[in-house]
Amino acid sequence: MMRASRFSLYAVLAALAEILAGCEQSANLPMTTLAPKSDLASAIHHLFLEVTAWDAMILLIVIVAFTLAVFVFSTRAGEAAPPSQASSDLKLEIAWTLGPALVILMISIPTVRTIFRSQPEIAPKGALDITVVAHQWWWEFDYPDGHKTANEMHIPTGQPIRLRLESADIIHSFWVPQLGGKRDVVPGQINHLTFMASVPGEYPGQCAEFCGLSHANMRFRVFVQTPDDFAMWQKAELAGPATPPANDRLAVEGAQYFATSPCTTCHTVEGVSKGYIGPNLTHFGSRTTLAAGVLKNDPSEVAAWITDPQKIKPGAYMPGLVLPGPKLNALVAYLESLK
Numbered sequence: 111m112m113r114a115s116r117f118s119l120y121a122v123l124a125a126l127a128e129i130l131a132g133c134e135q136s137a138n139l140p141m142t143t144l145a146p147k148s149d150l151a152s153a154i155h156h157l158f159l160e161v162t163a164w165d166a167m168i169l170l171i172v173i174v175a176f177t178l179a180v181f182v183f184s185t186r187a188g189e190a191a192p193p194s195q196a197s198s199d200l201k202l203e204i205a206w207t208l209g210p211a212l213v214i215l216m217i218s219i220p221t222v223r224t225i226f227r228s229q230p231e232i233a234p235k236g237a238l239d240i241t242v243v244a245h246q247w248w249w250e251f252d253y254p255d256g257h258k259t260a261n262e263m264h265i266p267t268g269q270p271i272r273l274r275l276e277s278a279d280i281i282h283s284f285w286v287p288q289l290g291g292k293r294d295v296v297p298g299q300i301n302h303l304t305f306m307a308s309v310p311g312e313y314p315g316q317c318a319e320f321c322g323l324s325h326a327n328m329r330f331r332v333f334v335q336t337p338d339d340f341a342m343w344q345k346a347e348l349a350g351p352a353t354p355p356a357n358d359r360l361a362v363e364g365a366q367y368f369a370t371s372p373c374t375t376c377h378t379v380e381g382v383s384k385g386y387i388g389p390n391l392t393h394f395g396s397r398t399t400l401a402a403g404v405l406k407n408d409p410s411e412v413a414a415w416i417t418d419p420q421k422i423k424p425g426a427y428m429p430g431l432v433l434p435g436p437k438l439n440a441l442v443a444y445l446e447s448l449k
């Protein structure tokens with residue numbers, strides 16, 4: 111009997127490992143928590159596996175005990191009635207109190223350790239501090255050297271990242287499944303998220319706390335880059351906005367229109383306008399998406415966005431502006447030139 115149950119334990123664990131390995135290999139599951147790409151995500155993932163192993167063991171014990179009770183130790187027709195069950199068995203009672211207590215202890219030790227590990231009080235040395243401001247329904251990223259971007263955060267591998275999470279309005283939650291756990295973003299309070307990314311790549315994120323009409327459209331992306339690539343990106347961000355070359359007539363015309371347009375009340379383009387309601391557009395042309403990951407950054411989608419943002423993103427706090435075709439094309443050309 112002993113050998114049989116040990117064999118089935120191995121069989122269950124092997125099957126479980128297969129299933130989990132299958133999930134990890136699916137590159138087409140971008141929101142998976144089973145393919146950690148940072149120290150924080152790995153710690154949480156290991157905790158999950160550890161707890162799952164204990165759970166599987168308990169499940170197995172229950173199944174074995176149940177099977178024994180039903181098929182081996184039950185009373186058969188014509189057999190004498192079982193002895194009275196009124197008296198207790200002290201040893202058995204101690205065993206089934208201590209057993210589960212031990213299992214809970216084995217689960218809680220790594221859990222508490224991971225909780226503390228995931229929330230260090232102070233930033234690790236050499237950490238890159240980025241302030242994340244959640245807005246209904248987009249994300250702002252402020253870098254320590256002063257440049258700002260939206261909906262696409264770039265970070266280097268191998269350097270601790272310390273996010274300072276702030277909200278401009280209501281409660282949101284910052285979540286990049288492959289880089290670590292969710293953390294609430296609460297107005298009037300600053301929460302932190304600390305991790306170090308290990309594998310370059312593009313990782314999708316999503317607001318994970320219902321925050322109104324376009325909550326589901328409050329996505330973002332994290333670009334994890336090698337330190338060299340990150341330094342290059344950082345340098346480009348720090349440079350002023352690109353001024354369209356004189357021979358790019360369309361973009362030059364768009365720049366002239368933009369500078370006096372209502373767009374400037376809400377959007378900053380460094381050296382051109384100051385507005386803080388919407389995303390900073392200084393390097394808009396170098397982003398791959400817009401409107402919190404909802405649209406691809408190409409001229410036709412940008413034009414559609416400017417014309418009717420609420421159609422694309424219900425509730426969006428940007429008014430639509432219907433412009434005559436040539437003017438719209440010029441404005442879009444200017445925005446796309448802001449590399």
Ligand code: HEC
Nearest residue numbers: 247248260372373376387388389400401402426427428431
């Ligand atoms: C009343 C303020 C306001 C005005 C005026 C305004 N916008 Fe916006 N804009 C926003 C807000 C808020 C967002 C973010 C919407 C979202 O993603 O939910 C935004 C988003 C954008 C984006 C996407 C940026 C990104 O990286 O996701 C672009 C491009 C943009 N606006 C261009 C314009 C242009 C061009 C005009 C003028 C025709 C304009 N906006 C006028 C508030 C404004």
Ligand SMILES: [Cu+2]
Nearest residue numbers: 317319321325
């Ligand atoms: Cu939300």
